[in-house]
Amino acid sequence: MERTYLLKGQEETRRAAEKLAQSLTPGDVVCLYGELGAGKTTFCQGALKALGVKERVTSPTFTILQQYQGKDFPVYHFDVYRVHDPEELFEIGFEECMEGRRGVCFVEWAGLVEELLPENAIRVFLSYEEDGEEGRVMRVVYPGD
Ligand SMILES: Nc1ncnc2c1ncn2[C@@H]1O[C@H](COP(=O)(O)OP(=O)(O)O)[C@@H](O)[C@H]1O
Ligand SMILES: [Mg+2]
Numbered sequence: 001m002e003r004t005y006l007l008k009g010q011e012e013t014r015r016a017a018e019k020l021a022q023s024l025t026p027g028d029v030v031c032l033y034g035e036l037g038a039g040k041t042t043f044c045q046g047a048l049k050a051l052g053v054k055e056r057v058t059s060p061t062f063t064i065l066q067q068y069q070g071k072d073f074p075v076y077h078f079d080v081y082r083v084h085d086p087e088e089l090f091e092i093g094f095e096e097c098m099e100g101r102r103g104v105c106f107v108e109w110a111g112l113v114e115e116l117l118p119e120n121a122i123r124v125f126l127s128y129e130e131d132g133e134e135g136r137v138m139r140v141v142y143p144g145d
Helices: 010-021 040-050 086-091 094-100 110-116
Strands: 002-007 029-033 065-069 074-079 104-108 122-128 136-141
Touching (some): 010 040, 010 122, 010 136, 029 040, 040 074
Antiparallel strands (some): 122 136
16 A cells, blocks of 8 residues: 655644554554655654654654653654664664564664665655645555555
8 A cells, every 4th residue: 555645834744644643553663764854753743642642752863762652552763864883773772662562663764774674664755845845745655565
């Protein structure tokens, strides 16, 4: 199943993420692709809110992982932009988060660690709208597509 959405403004990015998050269950991994400013963190903010995270969500650029408690399960928010060596990810428990199935994982800059991602992840590709328009295009690819 693959779907494309046109998102006019950050509120639409948040709302699309909230909607997608409603069907997430522990063990799910959501991989976010897209250049700087494409809306990956905005997406995570909407999704985490829908999962019952009350804190303000920002990119965990320097810590790589920020863990939250959602309403029903933990939520692991990764930003792997500054990861230079996969070893760094193992040290902070990336694999356990992916495979432990205790909560839901979000991975910003997923393309940088593609070989470490589970095959059955949900992939969300965000890009700038063409022709200088302000919006974003979001393509969602579910496993098995
Ligand atoms: N659909 C959209 N249309 C216009 N601007 C958006 C949209 N979604 C997000 N933005 C804006 O883009 C900027 C960068 O978003 P952010 O989520 O931080 O990107 P990333 O994490 O991919 O670097 C923010 O100012 C955000 O409000
Ligand atoms: Mg970000």
